[in-house]
Amino acid sequence: MMRTLIVYYSLEGNTRFIAEAVAKCVNGDILELKPEKDIPSKGFLKFVLGGKQVIFKECPKLKTLEKSIEDYDMIFLGSPVWAGTFTPAFNTLFSKNKIENKKVALFCCYGGQSGKIFGNFRKHLAKSTVVGEIGFKEPLKNDKELNKSRAEKWAKNIMNKL
Template identity: 40%
Template sequence: MPNALVVFYSLDGDVRFLARTLAKELVLDSMELELVKPHPTHGFMKYFKGGLLAATGATPPLRPLAHDAAHYDLLFVGTPVWNSRPTPAVRTFLKSADLKGKRVAFFTSYGDNDVKTYRVLTSLVPGAKVVGHIGFKLPLKMDKEQCSADLVRWAKDLLNS
C-alpha cells in the first residue's frame, strides 16, 4: 500500500469532515492547511472575498506545514469549491509543493458543481500523475454517511491500484 497523505482546506467544515473521515478510516497522515491571515467566516465578505480570491488565482501565504509532501507517494487533496475553483489555500499548497512524480487525487465539496474545479486543480500539478477525483454536494447537509462511504471506497481503490 502506498504511503499517502490527506491534505485539505476547509472553511465551513464539509471538507474537514471528509478529510478526517478518510484519514481515520484508512489510517493516513493528514494536514489541514491554514492561512497566515485567516479568511472571513461570516457575512458578505466571506463569499465576496473568497470568490474574488479564487477567481483571480490568489496564493496567500500558509502557516508552516505539519508534513512534507515529498515523503509521500500519494496525496489526497481536498478543497471546497469557490466560484468554480479550488480555494486559495489549496492553490498555494499545490503551487509551492514539489509533486513531480507523485500520484495526486482530488476530493471536493461544492454547492453547485465542481466540473471546472478539476481542470484547474490538474493544471496546478504539472509533473504529477492525477489518478482520480470525486466530489460531494454539501456532505454535511445531505447524506454524510453515504458521502463518507463513497469517499473511503474511492480512496481504497486508488490505494490498491
C-alpha cells in the same frame, strides 16, 4: 509501504469531514492548509473576500506546514469549490511545493457545482499521475453517513488499484 498524505483546506467543515474519513480509511497522514488570516466562514463577506482571492489568484500566507509533500508517494488533495475552482490556499501550496512523480487523487465539496476544479488541479499536477477524482455536494447537510461511506469506498478503490 506507500506513504499517504491527505492535504486539504476547509472553511465550513465539509472538506475536513471528507479528508478525515479518507485519512482514517487509508491510514494516511493529514495536512490542513491554514491561512494566517482566513476569511469569515459565514455571511456575505465570505463570498466577496473568497471570490476576490480566486479571481486575483491570490496566494494567502499559510501557517507553517507540519508535513512535507516530498516524503509521500500518494497524495489526496481536497478543497471546497470557490468560484468554480480550488481555494486560494492551494495557489500558495503549488507556488511553494512541486508535486512531481506522485500518485494524486482529487476530491472537492461544493454547494452548487464542481466547476472546473479538477481540470484546474490537473494543470498543477502535470508531472504526477492523477488516479481519481470525486465531488461531494454539501456532505455535512446531505446524508452525512452516506457521503462518509462514499468517500471511504472511493479511497479504498484507489488504494487497491495502486
